[in-house]
Amino acid sequence: MAKGTDDTIAVRISKVLADRIISGAIEPGARLRQDHVAEEFHTSHVPVREAFRRLEAQGLAISEPRRGVRVAAFDLGEVKEVAEMRAALEVLALRHAAPHLTAAILDQAEEATKAGDKSRDVRSWEEANRAFHRLILAPCGMPRLLATIDDLHAASARFLFAAWRSEWETRTDQDHRAILAALRQGNAESAALTLGRHVQWIGRKPVRTASGTTREAFAIVG
């Protein structure tokens, strides 16, 4: 995970905080207090404020004027929303990327899929999954589109980690293989349709809460 040592302090802080929010280390709704963060990173609060603005732009935090910043909460509605946005935009990206996909790239994507199958924890599975999507979409050559998709991926990962916190079962990703097969045959349209369905598939499973009751947890698992 590149630390980006030449980045500005604000960027470094925002990356660390983003990672914590995504992984669930900081709970949804929790307040982010600028002086505390500043103290932890041994800086003043000015770069911290800029880091907050960055998180806000990614949709990971929300700030109310004069009332501080909190980690963005989320419900089933937002999970669905992000899934549908990803589906729409990733399909668009894949349609543009398809003509530029080489055999080498597809091989790398297959490696990523295998790595996902082998992974024993959510975190490494998510990493492999994101690598797969990035590999097949990057050649579209549309930077703004890719940046937006990246932010949506971060949101997806958040939901995933929140749902699958402790327990995790390996699952082999049939969709990824179907997408790669279609792309290898030059059938971009079929690949795009499968990708759209794939991203919109929302996993749900019962989760035991602290109070002993069970509730349903949701996550985008594509």
Next chain:
Amino acid sequence: MAKGTDDTIAVRISKVLADRIISGAIEPGARLRQDHVAEEFHTSHVPVREAFRRLEAQGLAISEPRRGVRVAAFDLGEVKEVAEMRAALEVLALRHAAPHLTAAILDQAEEATKAGDKSRDVRSWEEANRAFHRLILAPCGMPRLLATIDDLHAASARFLFAAWRSEWETRTDQDHRAILAALRQGNAESAALTLGRHVQWIGRKPVRTASGTTREAFAIVG
């Protein structure tokens, strides 16, 4: 244009600067110098920096560490990219909004279309156009999607103003009327398809440059 008097200073600054960038008052590639902006708004540079981060998130400015912030440049490729993203996302939004559209909303949208036809300058046409799109999309109830579409609209407006700077001819918007007619008949799918085409239609016209030569200018005119 709501000034948002209860906003934070940073937000106020970012709104004014965004307006200038969109309208073309500040040229693409121009540097934004924080001390100058701070002086103009009679504040220190801390809120200015936060305003810059906000503009960056909207894609209106780009900042290089230790090298300051510049107004984002754009080329035909980016115009196309924004158009395609808008098409994909607005179609998605309309599909969700359609079941919640009332006759009253559609009437308001028709008013906006008429206002666009009557407008004598680009600026008021753009305002009417954005009102139309917002009216028919807002009922989708997907805040993140709507926020992203808003940012893309700002980018579209930028291209529009850059191309049509001085000259402008009124054009009656047949697409808007077709979309409204389909929605009134309950034919959401047809409306969505028309909207998708509508947004992707990129206007182009020859523009005389300062040096006397002519070049092609491009803009999203939906």
Next chain:
DNA sequence: GGATCAAAAATTATAGATAATTTCTAACTT
């Protein structure tokens, strides 16, 4: 005992000042 209000503490937002980096200018060398 619960609600209300006021003072105190904590926190956010802005201002002014300092250090570090980059860009600009211009002289100097080849």
Next chain:
DNA sequence: AAGTTAGAAATTATCTATAATTTTTGATCC
């Protein structure tokens, strides 16, 4: 004359301090 390099000016990034706002706490009143 063109390119290079050193110094100066401008600009960015950060820190410390101050003002304004909100949340919390505690005491008072009903």
